Amino acid sequence: MITFQEAYQKVMTFKQDYGSEKVDLLQAVGRVLVDNIKADRDFPPFDRATKDGIAINYTAVKNGIKKFKIEAIVAAGSPKINLGQEHNCVEIMTGAVVPENADTVIMYEHITINNGYAVLNSEPKKGQDIHLQGSDEQKGTIVVKKDSLITASEIGVLAAVGKARVLVKKLPKITIISTGNELVDVHQSPLPHQIRKSNIHSLYAALAQEQIVPSQLHINDKKEEIKNEIKKALFDNDVLLLSGGVSKGKFDYIPDVLEELGVEKIFHRVLQRPGKPFWFGIQKETCTVIFSFPGNPVSTFANYHLYFRDWLKSSLNLPISKINVILAEAILATGTLTLFLRVKIKSENGQLIAHLIRENGSGDLTSLAQSDGFIRLDPKEVSYNVGEIVPFSPTRRIV
Numbered sequence: 001m002i003t004f005q006e007a008y009q010k011v012m013t014f015k016q017d018y019g020s021e022k023v024d025l026l027q028a029v030g031r032v033l034v035d036n037i038k039a040d041r042d043f044p045p046f047d048r049a050t051k052d053g054i055a056i057n058y059t060a061v062k063n064g065i066k067k068f069k070i071e072a073i074v075a076a077g078s079p080k081i082n083l084g085q086e087h088n089c090v091e092i093m094t095g096a097v098v099p100e101n102a103d104t105v106i107m108y109e110h111i112t113i114n115n116g117y118a119v120l121n122s123e124p125k126k127g128q129d130i131h132l133q134g135s136d137e138q139k140g141t142i143v144v145k146k147d148s149l150i151t152a153s154e155i156g157v158l159a160a161v162g163k164a165r166v167l168v169k170k171l172p173k174i175t176i177i178s179t180g181n182e183l184v185d186v187h188q189s190p191l192p193h194q195i196r197k198s199n200i201h202s203l204y205a206a207l208a209q210e211q212i213v214p215s216q217l218h219i220n221d222k223k224e225e226i227k228n229e230i231k232k233a234l235f236d237n238d239v240l241l242l243s244g245g246v247s248k249g250k251f252d253y254i255p256d257v258l259e260e261l262g263v264e265k266i267f268h269r270v271l272q273r274p275g276k277p278f279w280f281g282i283q284k285e286t287c288t289v290i291f292s293f294p295g296n297p298v299s300t301f302a303n304y305h306l307y308f309r310d311w312l313k314s315s316l317n318l319p320i321s322k323i324n325v326i327l328a329e330a331i332l333a334t335g336t337l338t339l340f341l342r343v344k345i346k347s348e349n350g351q352l353i354a355h356l357i358r359e360n361g362s363g364d365l366t367s368l369a370q371s372d373g374f375i376r377l378d379p380k381e382v383s384y385n386v387g388e389i390v391p392f393s394p395t396r397r398i399v
Helices: 004-012 058-062 152-160 199-208 223-236 254-260 297-315 366-370
Strands: 020-024 053-056 067-074 088-092 104-107 111-114 117-120 142-144 165-169 174-179 215-219 239-243 264-268 270-273 279-283 288-293 323-327 338-348 351-356 373-377 389-394
Touching (some): 004 270, 142 152, 174 223, 223 239, 223 254, 239 297, 254 279, 254 288, 297 338, 297 373, 338 366, 338 389, 351 389
Parallel strands (some): 067 088, 174 239, 270 338, 323 351
Antiparallel strands (some): 020 165, 053 088, 053 104, 067 117, 111 117, 264 279, 323 389, 338 351, 338 373, 373 389
């Protein structure tokens, strides 16, 4: 058995590159940008008014003029016009192009309009309320960097530079596989000795948050059936996420089947709780990466977030965030196992405080709905104290 740190590093050495593809702009949310995006014009592309009011030439103010004849009205989207006389003005709307020969905008709240004239009620500052051309970014500058995760903010920029189609990194093709004769579909009424499938749906939902739509496969505890189905899956997928069948039970066939199929075992069994029986390997011929998690719900859920999620981020060249939290209570973690404990996070005085969730082992599925993630406690001889800082792996947004 290896330590959690050793297992984590081994998983991360097998990150993959699945190439790139072009997708429609609105399908790019949550994807990773391949190339730098440059401005195809100045941002903003013209001097634009930031208030509704009038546009003037400030020289008139310096010459003591406070009453301006209105020459025209300029709406957003109208072509640029010329301010004919320096002692005149034009009415202008927010977003409109500032006229030639005008350099200052004064909002309606600071003027009085009567009989075609605008009278100043206060002294303006030269250049006020104008968003100057190129003041945000100039043509040719990088406005979104490659390897950026595309969010709603990036979508707006991509739209502004005309990217109707966006080159993004391909996501791995994944199949989730559950095993076990005791599992029945969600819509079924289980017999006393059966339970409904849950892990396969938890994994599906977790992958959906990464913009991945996986295939799903359930296999009964029959070795030849398992072997035949996994053999096909190995050649059809980039990643297999398995749940169940990796412990020491007589019907836990997964490790033997993977070996018979020529999958290279990188490790099996980790000094951690939950998820000790975790199996990880790669099919060198197809480069298919296999994450085979223990079947207990918390074990599957924890290992997905501890290993697979960081592996995926690394494969996509995304940064892996490190979050630390403060313990709200003392915890003993002696022995040889790294413990991953379910916690609820509360923000107190600007700090993230971890409160243990009452749970009943790795089969306690309902405790996952009450927790925000897992704290990591590496084994040590003395107790972890109240106020001690420990690593935290979120399973939901906490801020």
